[in-house]
Amino acid sequence: MHNIQPLLSKSYLKAKSANGVYIFDEDGKPYLDGSSGAVTCSLGHSHPKVLSAIKSQLDKLQFVYRSQFGSEEAEQLAQKLFELSVQQKHTHSFFVNSGTEAIETAMKVALQYWQEQGKSEKKQFISRWKSYHGITVGALSLSGHPIRRQRFENSLEKYPLLHADLETDSLERQYQEFTEVIEKIGARHIAAFVAEPIVGAAGTALTPSSDYYQTFRKICDEYEILFIADEVMTGLGRTGKWFAMEYWNTVADIVAVGKSLGAGYAPIAATLMTEKILTPIKYGSGLIMSGHTYSGHPLSCATALKVLQVVEEDNLLANANSQGGVIKSKLTELKSEYSFITKVRGKGLMMGVEFDPEIKGMQAAFIERCFKNGLLVYPAVGGSYGKDENGILIAPPLIINSQETEELLLKLEQSLEEVQP
Numbered sequence: 001m002h003n004i005q006p007l008l009s010k011s012y013l014k015a016k017s018a019n020g021v022y023i024f025d026e027d028g029k030p031y032l033d034g035s036s037g038a039v040t041c042s043l044g045h046s047h048p049k050v051l052s053a054i055k056s057q058l059d060k061l062q063f064v065y066r067s068q069f070g071s072e073e074a075e076q077l078a079q080k081l082f083e084l085s086v087q088q089k090h091t092h093s094f095f096v097n098s099g100t101e102a103i104e105t106a107m108k109v110a111l112q113y114w115q116e117q118g119k120s121e122k123k124q125f126i127s128r129w130k131s132y133h134g135i136t137v138g139a140l141s142l143s144g145h146p147i148r149r150q151r152f153e154n155s156l157e158k159y160p161l162l163h164a165d166l167e168t169d170s171l172e173r174q175y176q177e178f179t180e181v182i183e184k185i186g187a188r189h190i191a192a193f194v195a196e197p198i199v200g201a202a203g204t205a206l207t208p209s210s211d212y213y214q215t216f217r218k219i220c221d222e223y224e225i226l227f228i229a230d231e232v233m234t235g236l237g238r239t240g241k242w243f244a245m246e247y248w249n250t251v252a253d254i255v256a257v258g259k260s261l262g263a264g265y266a267p268i269a270a271t272l273m274t275e276k277i278l279t280p281i282k283y284g285s286g287l288i289m290s291g292h293t294y295s296g297h298p299l300s301c302a303t304a305l306k307v308l309q310v311v312e313e314d315n316l317l318a319n320a321n322s323q324g325g326v327i328k329s330k331l332t333e334l335k336s337e338y339s340f341i342t343k344v345r346g347k348g349l350m351m352g353v354e355f356d357p358e359i360k361g362m363q364a365a366f367i368e369r370c371f372k373n374g375l376l377v378y379p380a381v382g383g384s385y386g387k388d389e390n391g392i393l394i395a396p397p398l399i400i401n402s403q404e405t406e407e408l409l410l411k412l413e414q415s416l417e418e419v420q421p
């Protein structure tokens with residue numbers, strides 16, 4: 001008779017309503033949503049244009065099963081994602097319901113891509129230790145996130161995970177590790193390399209250097225390995241561009257999006273792919289063996305389309321960059337004031353702050369203090385092996401205005417002051 005929430009022994013406050021960047025509890029206390037939930041609600045809450053699109057779609061068509069009917073709503077969303085995709089290369093979208101499912105589908109598409117060409121032995125994936133790609137056994141096998149992984153270690157696939165650090169190891173060392181791993185396993189066994197362009201929950205907005213992805217892309221091409229970009233957190237405006245891979249001007253073969261696609265209004269995610277990837281499958285078995293009962297749900301697709309249209313019409317990428325710039329410069333200032341802040345990084349409205357990992361319990365204390373002060377921030381791990389629970393992500397809705405940004409920063413500073421050792 002109870003809804004299971006993350007901590008079984010904790011009693012969670014109930015949210016009663018939400019509007020714009022605020023969530024209200026049952027006593028009417030407002031919380032500034034400084035993390036967009038789990039970096040999801042890019043348009044904030046109760047956005048009138050999205051609510052009205054949902055209401056009119058409800059009167060029209062809610063659900064059809066994908067092997068019986070297509071829908072105009074799913075077609076239009078695929079068209080929009082193609083138009084927004086890096087260099088307009090992702091011609092096809094496969095709709096699912098969560099970021100994890102988008103990654104699982106990406107893995108299957110990659111496996112099938114090779115199978116259909118008689119290369120069934122290409123079934124290994126290479127990813128990075130500091131990463132989080134989802135909670136199912138397949139997606140978790142790609143993820144190093146220690147806290148989410150540790151209980152299931154023995155049940156996970158033994159995919160190779162790269163350990164070179166994106167910040168402290170030289171680029172040469174990072175490329176060298178990648179090629180060494182490829183050579184060791186043999187490219188004929190490797191289906192794809194999977195990476196979050198900017199590492200979120202598993203890296204506190206850890207960002208590779210400026211020519212990292214171009215070089216990794218080149219290595220993938222040389223060894224005939226596909227490149228899967230996990231843009232579940234970074235995609236669709238969060239970092240101030242439609243796709244974070246634009247910062248590296250690199251086109252991945254397959255891209256997973258989620259979170260900001262439904263923006264909290266509908267559970268929807270997607271696996272995007274280029275023509276090159278779809279072609280052998282289309283003319284081979286003619287079927288991607290993935291999908292779910294709710295895949296391509298017309299109500300979710302119509303909602304997501306409206307979300308993307310609002311981000312575009314209201315110029316929210318520019319807002320993400322300008323408000324993100326204000327937040328980053330204040331955080332940088334705070335870093336010089338509070339010595340227990342060790343890192344400030346991020347792009348657009350995906351900002352990471354790491355605390356000194358030697359000060360135990362700082363992350364939890366800070367998140368709790370922010371909550372008391374009416375501000376929501378999101379936990380992330382960091383430190384040298386990505387196992388320190390010492391980071392937070394600040395990722396408010398892309399609609400945040402200057403006054404709200406100021407309030408967010410005041411609450412943040414107040415909370416820092418109150419928890420400082």
Ligand SMILES: Cc1ncc(COP(=O)(O)O)c(C=O)c1O
Pocket residue numbers: 038098099100101103132133134135196200201230231232233234258259
């Ligand atoms: C980069 C990344 N990939 C995949 C996922 C999994 O998405 P979901 O929680 O919607 O299954 C997440 C969720 O945090 C994520 O940040």
